[in-house]
Amino acid sequence: MINGPLLDYLSFLTSIHHEVVPTGSTSSRVIVHVDLDCFYAQVEMISNPELKGKPLGVQQKYLVVTCNYEARELGVKKLMNVRDAKEKCPQLVLVNGEDLTRYREMSYKVTELLEEFSPVVERLGFDENFVDVTDIVEKRLQQLPSDVHSAVTVCGHVYNDQAINLHDILHIRLLVGSQIAAEIREAMCHQLGLTGCAGVASNKLLAKLVSGIFKPNQQTVLLPESCQDLIRSLNHIKEMPGIGYKTAKRLEALGISSIHDLQAFSSTLLIKELGVSVAQRIQKLSFGEDNSPVTPSGPPQSFSEEDSFKKCSSEVEAKKRIAELLGSLLNRVCQDGRKPHTIRLIIRRFSSEKHHSRESRQCPIPSHIIQKLGKGNYDVRTPMVDILMKLFRNMVHVKMPFHLTLLSVCFCNLKALNTAKKGPIDYYLGPSLSTTTHSGKRSFKIKDTHMEDF
């Protein structure tokens, strides 16, 4: 007889075997990219339905960071100066969006809804998600006899209006992906009241690029034969996700400005200029190739709050601002149910120079403070502000004149609660070891047993 543990061991060996030996048959994936329409503006219109139908902008400091489609039709653009926006569109209604709380909460509701379709959901910012629906597609196809594949239909647009070949299994899989994308968008609309776009393709890069083809509240599927057309439709390398400001500048210095330039450029020269990692990755991107997995985001790795301003030049003022940032963070962190083990202070100094480089100092949070973190009775704020001010004076020579334009506080190195009293494992390992066994990205949220203190 093969008993439990031995069986486990055999399936462990089998799973290794499966990882090491590629099956070759079906490594093709179906990825959905979900991109909410003007997310902050949508959240504001849900909060206050009187805003619906009016041109609406969401303001942070002197910028309109996003706006609804009514405002866009009147010439308002994302990240437009408030003065320019008002000039273009005097009827523009502005709401302040500096407090991200409601946006963050809605953002996670979206991710959680997507996780009901497949647990493999990767967040990108607050308003985009990738979902790997390969397994769902496979399950649905196994329900169907293959002679009935011809009954599968597409949902939404097909990129390039490319003809569908119902005898091509890759087409069929992507069409089923488009049906799942439609179900996802329908669920977002009915359960959360949100609209958005979706793109369906065989990898993250292509799904993301194709999701933006038909813009508000529509979806598009990319069939493999149109892949080259999609990437050639980009007018400049900077439009390629993964090629940012710095890399684009360095590529331009090499005479590379179009996607085709990058495709044709010598690989060895590119490696010499950018290093093997970046060079190989972006050159593959230029062909539409992207083997990066959809990595489940899980709970956040860090919590931060920041504030920017024209000028902060005294230690007293800095301390006030830091204490306020910390206050908000403490609320967030105790709601999360995990505990941060590291705290970081970030500053931006005023400089006439081109780019806003930031400086930071971090340190471990003393364990006696961590333990008191979930409990309202203890003042954790005063010692934490003291720590932050030490970090501050380590960066800023307060005896000398200084001029800051941003302060930010970040909690990171989050670990699950220490629930030592329960499990038999914990009993043997003791409390300090047991917390590290529970650490890691995919740890489950554990209810804070001290919440009634609040």
Place this chain on the structure above:
DNA sequence: TGGGGTTAT
């Protein structure tokens, strides 16, 4: 350019 996030070095 705001107020966030992530991973790699």
Place this chain on the structure above:
DNA sequence: ATAACCC
């Protein structure tokens, strides 16, 4: 601790 990337 910084630098790059994403929104």
